[in-house]
Amino acid sequence: MWASIKIFAMIGWRNLWRNKRRSLVVITSMALGIFAMLLSMGIMNGMNNQMVENTISTSLGHISIQRKGFQNDMKLQNSFVPSKELKNILSDIHDLKAFTPRIKMDGMIRSSEASRGVLIMGIDPVHEKTVSKILEYTLGEAAGSYLTDSEASDILISKTLADKLDLLVGDKVVLMFQNLQKEIVGTALTVKGLYQSPIDSFDKYVVYTGLQNLQKLTGMGTKISEISIRVTHRKQVDKVVEELRNSIHEPLFTILSWKEMAPNLFRAVTIFDTMMYIFFAIIFTTVVFSIANTLIMAIMERFHEIGVMKSIGTSPNRIGAMVLFEAMNLGIVGLVAGIGVSVLIIALLAYTGIDLSFYMESMRTLGTGHIIYPALKSKDIIASTFIVLTTTLLAALYPAVKAARIKPLEALHHI
Amino acid sequence: MNIIELENVYKNYETHGNIIPALRGVNLQIAKGEFAALAGPSGSGKTTLLNIIGGLDQPTSGSVTVGNTRLNQLSKKAISDLRLRKIGFVFQAYNLIPVLTAIENVEYVLLLQGINKKDRLTRSKDVLREVGLEKEMYRPPHELSGGQQQRVAVARAIVSSPDIVLADEPTANLDQKTGAHLLAMMRELNLREHITFLFSTHDPMVMEHSKRLINLIDGRIVSDEIHSKP
Ligand SMILES: Nc1ncnc2c1ncn2[C@@H]1O[C@H](COP(=O)(O)OP(=O)(O)OP(=O)(O)O)[C@@H](O)[C@H]1O
Ligand SMILES: [Mg+2]
Numbered sequence: 001m002w003a004s005i006k007i008f009a010m011i012g013w014r015n016l017w018r019n020k021r022r023s024l025v026v027i028t029s030m031a032l033g034i035f036a037m038l039l040s041m042g043i044m045n046g047m048n049n050q051m052v053e054n055t056i057s058t059s060l061g062h063i064s065i066q067r068k069g070f071q072n073d074m075k076l077q078n079s080f081v082p083s084k085e086l087k088n089i090l091s092d093i094h095d096l097k098a099f100t101p102r103i104k105m106d107g108m109i110r111s112s113e114a115s116r117g118v119l120i121m122g123i124d125p126v127h128e129k130t131v132s133k134i135l136e137y138t139l140g141e142a143a144g145s146y147l148t149d150s151e152a153s154d155i156l157i158s159k160t161l162a163d164k165l166d167l168l169v170g171d172k173v174v175l176m177f178q179n180l181q182k183e184i185v186g187t188a189l190t191v192k193g194l195y196q197s198p199i200d201s202f203d204k205y206v207v208y209t210g211l212q213n214l215q216k217l218t219g220m221g222t223k224i225s226e227i228s229i230r231v232t233h234r235k236q237v238d239k240v241v242e243e244l245r246n247s248i249h250e251p252l253f254t255i256l257s258w259k260e261m262a263p264n265l266f267r268a269v270t271i272f273d274t275m276m277y278i279f280f281a282i283i284f285t286t287v288v289f290s291i292a293n294t295l296i297m298a299i300m301e302r303f304h305e306i307g308v309m310k311s312i313g314t315s316p317n318r319i320g321a322m323v324l325f326e327a328m329n330l331g332i333v334g335l336v337a338g339i340g341v342s343v344l345i346i347a348l349l350a351y352t353g354i355d356l357s358f359y360m361e362s363m364r365t366l367g368t369g370h371i372i373y374p375a376l377k378s379k380d381i382i383a384s385t386f387i388v389l390t391t392t393l394l395a396a397l398y399p400a401v402k403a404a405r406i407k408p409l410e411a412l413h414h415i
Numbered sequence: 416m417n418i419i420e421l422e423n424v425y426k427n428y429e430t431h432g433n434i435i436p437a438l439r440g441v442n443l444q445i446a447k448g449e450f451a452a453l454a455g456p457s458g459s460g461k462t463t464l465l466n467i468i469g470g471l472d473q474p475t476s477g478s479v480t481v482g483n484t485r486l487n488q489l490s491k492k493a494i495s496d497l498r499l500r501k502i503g504f505v506f507q508a509y510n511l512i513p514v515l516t517a518i519e520n521v522e523y524v525l526l527l528q529g530i531n532k533k534d535r536l537t538r539s540k541d542v543l544r545e546v547g548l549e550k551e552m553y554r555p556p557h558e559l560s561g562g563q564q565q566r567v568a569v570a571r572a573i574v575s576s577p578d579i580v581l582a583d584e585p586t587a588n589l590d591q592k593t594g595a596h597l598l599a600m601m602r603e604l605n606l607r608e609h610i611t612f613l614f615s616t617h618d619p620m621v622m623e624h625s626k627r628l629i630n631l632i633d634g635r636i637v638s639d640e641i642h643s644k645p
Binding site for chain 1: 454466469471474491492493495496497498499500502504506510511512513514515519523524526527529531532571
């Protein structure tokens with residue numbers, strides 16, 4: 001049994017190279033298909049990754065500790081005083097890299113030109129930069145600088161917003177919001193600096209000021225809206241959430257991971273992933289026809305010798321098996337070539353990045369940034385191997401049955 | 416003991432509504448160890464008869480027995496298996512699997528029979544030596560002459576010690592000398608290994624060297640003579 005499998009695999013292999021050009025065309029087209037497939041998957045992974053990573057590092061954080069109800073109703077009443085004890089617990093957790101207090105509230109910004117609804121973030125400038133990337137996003141030099149003093153009457157706004165409101169660094173703006181007593185308060189702040197994050201909608205909407213400044217203006221005292229946490233790696237999030245839930249027993253608090261804070265983002269990433277596989281299964285059905293066509297031509301050319309094989313006692317099943325082996329050889333060679341080329345090129349692109357700045361504006365809307373670093377996952381390689389081999393086998397089915405049914409006598413007459 | 420028995424075998428071909436009678440009531444017995452030739456003009460039914468005996472074609476009526484097996488009711492799989500184990504075939508030309516070397520072509524039959532590697536190799540080398548091809552063993556068919564290819568085909572036909580070797584004009588594509596050589600070789604195998612040979616031919620030289628000459632005309636056996644000279 002094993003020996004006869006070997007001989008048909010060998011005959012299939014040698015037959016493959018009888019018409020080198022034809023086989024190479026099929027192999028090349030398979031390899032290209034696989035490359036296109038893996039590259040798009042890699043770009044998709046990279047984009048998803050960057051979208052999530054950017055969202056996390058602009059404002060979301062990996063994990064947030066808040067008062068119950070804050071997630072759905074961002075009012076100042078849903079705030080709490082961070083206790084010393086809580087900070088101690090956080091400092092003790094392994095894999096928890098940094099944490100920072102924040103106030104988040106709705107408000108309005110007004111310049112002499114226009115006014116806009118904004119999300120006001122009260123941050124502790126020192127701790128904030130260990131959790132989010134706002135310091136990195138702050139533009140340098142003439143664009144001013146990052147916040148330095150938690151008590152100062154300074155404000156950090158995006159370049160987009162500055163343009164819309166016709167503001168320059170050093171200008172005064174008025175920020176309006178409700179204080180804890182639900183009275184409307186207005187305060188004049190100086191534009192300390194400008195930032196630009198990879199997410200367009202974020203830039204249009206978020207302004208930063210010092211935490212203590214905001215606490216004073218709202219009458220919140222030492223209360224805050226959330227503690228935002230960064231862990232050492234995104235993979236650790238669930239584990240750290242689990243640990244936090246086990247060690248923080250205050251029933252007023254809720255501990256949320258980024259997936260829980262941005263369920264739509266998480267869902268979008270998962271759906272993109274699945275869509276990719278379906279998309280490629282469809283693309284690869286076109287490969288089915290090219291393989292089937294090649295095999296049928298190959299069988300027609302070898303009509304006579306298949307007749308000889310049958311007349312000396314090769315059973316129809318074995319003839320069919322020979323054709324399947326030939327297809328598998330084709331599939332495996334195409335696969336190895338395709339994956340080899342893809343891994344090399346994608347590894348290179350993952351290093352250099354793909355600059356999509358000509359596409360920049362829409363990229364910024366997606367929140368990925370304009371340089372995409374494609375990332376290949378082993379599950380993508382496994383999935384593509386599976387897709388390629390099953391489609392190849394499917395493609396070979398009809399030619400195999402056709403070959404198995406060849407009548408030896410007719411085939412012998414055919415020279 | 417008869418290794419082949421045909422009783423009242425008819426074969427009609429149908430093309431475009433016309434019925435062409437290729438065999439019209441053939442009765443034939445061939446005993447183990449015979450070295451018999453089928454002769455007759457073109458279109459007389461020689462190839463048809465060999466194909467029917469080999470199970471490549473089915474008679475319209477009549478019974479065919481090879482060894483102890485009646486072919487008429489056998490399934491395709493069973494006939495394929497019979498051809499693998501009991502019958503060796505040699506055709507006029509292009510007998511070999513092009514992607515396999517001479518020895519692999521011979522080994523192929525043993526492989527299908529599930530014989531182990533060591534026996535396969537010994538046996539294949541033995542028969543190739545018997546047909547005088549020890550030097551050409553590892554060459555692919557396209558590097559062999561027509562006569563050498565036919566000898567590989569004969570080697571393949573006899574390698575599994577079948578009951579009978581059927582050969583349809585095995586010398587037709589060979590020159591006089593090469594043909595004579597192939598025939599002498601088959602006769603030697605016939606004598607030494609007691610393999611039964613039945614072949615069709617137009618070649619007077621082949622007819623002369625056969626031990627029995629069966630003459631077909633228009634699908635009927637018109638004469639059947641045993642030659643006694645050596
Ligand atoms: N597949 C077929 N379809 C229709 N008629 C056929 C077929 N095969 C053979 N015949 C006819 O059957 C008759 C016998 O043919 P066969 O090939 O057996 O003759 P033959 O004796 O082998 O001839 P040759 O010496 O030329 O090889 C011929 O009249 C031929 O035309
Ligand atoms: Mg003939």
